[in-house]
Amino acid sequence: DQQVKQNSPSLSVQEGRISILNCDYTNSMFDYFLWYKKYPAEGPTFLISISSIKDKNEDGRFTVFLNKSAKHLSLHIVPSQPGDSAVYFCAASEGGGGADGLTFGKGTHLIIQP
Amino acid sequence: DTGVSQDPRHKITKRGQNVTFRCDPISEHNRLYWYRQTLGQGPEFLTYFQNEAQLEKSRLLSDRFSAERPKGSFSTLEIQRTEQGDSAMYLCASSSLLDEQFFGPGTRLTVL
DSSP, X not given: OOSEEOOOSEEEEETTSOEEEEEEEOOTTOOEEEEEEEOTTSOXXXXXXXXXXXXXXXXXXXXXXXXXXXXXXXXXXXXXXXXXXXXXXXXXXXXXXXXXXXXXXXXXXXXXXO | OOSOEEXXXXXXXXXXXXXXXXXXXXXXXXXXXXXXXXXXSOXXXXXXXXXXXXXXXXXXSSTTEXXXXXXXXXXXXXXXXXXGGGOEEEEEEEXXXXXXXXXXXXXXXXXX
């Protein structure tokens, strides 16, 4: 049973436009959520996180929104740049910030078109 | 210290052999994690350590898998009697107590 779901395996966005990546979760005990970015042949790189006490967190071009009632979060990237092309993973944890074992989704491959 | 390092980066072995992977965390991080990632999936949590104490090992995939962190610094993950289904990327990550996890580049295992 997948507790973190990323239902779009891939997403293509034009350079300069907004990219929106979505993630749903089923475990109501999750209270900390993270987004990681992965290039081929490299490990995942932390992007941004959000605690369940917030509904929005921004860091530069990246904003994460959390809707607890819907058990849904999204990552917005604006404006999208060619270097943003990568696989994006949504991850979640229970009760430990980002420092307990994480549960990951399957990832969304974002392709930024010139 | 430039990040988490893993050795080897690639390992090819025959079914039934034992393999051991090493992870060196970021030096000031006291937590160390192991994950497995198969094709088309996200990383799957296996186990983690705080210093030399293994805090969670129930998620190890079978009793053929074991991990150690004897001095609270580097860690090893051993797979005994490898099977073809063990072919995957094995990722190590480290963090401080209240920090996000930083991942290494992974060890790709191929079992023939």
